[in-house]
Amino acid sequence: MLLLLWLCSDAQLQQGFSANGAPEPPSLTRTTLNVFDQDKDGSVTLKEAQATLDALGAFASMGAEPGKGQNEMEKMLKQAKKWMPQLFKLLDADSSGALQELEVEWVEKGLEAAKTNVFRNLTRDIFEMLDSDADHSLSSGEVEAAMEPEMLQQLVAIVHDTFPLPGLTAVNGKEAPAFVRENLKDIVAALDGNNDGAIERKEAGAAVGAFKRTYIKAAETLKTMGPMLGMFGGGMPMGAGRGGPRGSGGRGSRGTARNER
Numbered sequence: 001m002l003l004l005l006w007l008c009s010d011a012q013l014q015q016g017f018s019a020n021g022a023p024e025p026p027s028l029t030r031t032t033l034n035v036f037d038q039d040k041d042g043s044v045t046l047k048e049a050q051a052t053l054d055a056l057g058a059f060a061s062m063g064a065e066p067g068k069g070q071n072e073m074e075k076m077l078k079q080a081k082k083w084m085p086q087l088f089k090l091l092d093a094d095s096s097g098a099l100q101e102l103e104v105e106w107v108e109k110g111l112e113a114a115k116t117n118v119f120r121n122l123t124r125d126i127f128e129m130l131d132s133d134a135d136h137s138l139s140s141g142e143v144e145a146a147m148e149p150e151m152l153q154q155l156v157a158i159v160h161d162t163f164p165l166p167g168l169t170a171v172n173g174k175e176a177p178a179f180v181r182e183n184l185k186d187i188v189a190a191l192d193g194n195n196d197g198a199i200e201r202k203e204a205g206a207a208v209g210a211f212k213r214t215y216i217k218a219a220e221t222l223k224t225m226g227p228m229l230g231m232f233g234g235g236m237p238m239g240a241g242r243g244g245p246r247g248s249g250g251r252g253s254r255g256t257a258r259n260e261r
């Protein structure tokens with residue numbers, strides 16, 4: 001049975017490689033699970049996620065021209081690996097250490113949001129709230145203040161209003177648990193590009209922009225290459241037909257595998 005499934009996935013793989021007329025891609029959620037859930041237990045642990053990115057990185061570097069440095073795919077994977085722990089925490093609503101399908105669905109919702117101004121607006125709104133002296137920079141003092149229970153709750157409410165991430169949802173109406181504070185601290189640290197303890201408005205904008213671009217690219221690549229990438233998780237790229245294609249992402253299609261080898 002397993003062999004049969006594997007052969008099926010292999011057939012689809014061949015199809016995916018053909019010049020055009022690729023089959024309808026499965027939903028991004030399905031694909032994400034297929035690719036990252038290595039032990040096929042229905043959820044993705046951070047360890048599985050990182051291991052998958054490593055495997056993909058090794059794959060991406062195959063056939064690289066010597067002396068040309070990292071290719072675009074490798075760079076993207078490196079970025080993805082850097083952001084993964086934070087992203088993981090934000091999605092892991094129940095702090096179980098593993099993402100279930102419902103939590104994985106946020107990968108797709110995030111992609112839709114990333115294509116709008118959500119992240120930029122969020123950065124603006126958070127700045128307006130925290131930058132009490134309005135100097136377009138969050139001093140370490142202002143960041144500290146943001147971690148005080150009352151401010152933290154307001155901060156989470158702002159994020160939650162635009163983007164009800166599972167890792168923040170738990171707080172709704174209640175006092176922010178420690179893990180939300182830790183999640184936010186991680187994010188704040190990531191926004192402080194030059195690590196000087198203060199966050200300039202521009203610096204934050206650049207970090208958010210970089211995250212957004214990587215996110216869109218990674219998610220679109222996953223979507224496009226999904227049927228093939230499923231192999232890395234030992235998975236079978238089935239379950240197509242849910243949702244169907246939605247707005248072909250122009251940028252991501254550049255990540256499509258080529259068949260000349």
Ligand SMILES: *[C@@H]1O[C@H](CO)[C@@H](O)[C@H](O)[C@H]1NC(C)=O
Nearest residue numbers: 116117118119120121122162
């Ligand atoms: C972002 O903010 C602008 C200006 O307030 C608004 O017009 C736009 O609809 C917002 N975008 C999203 C996705 O919320």
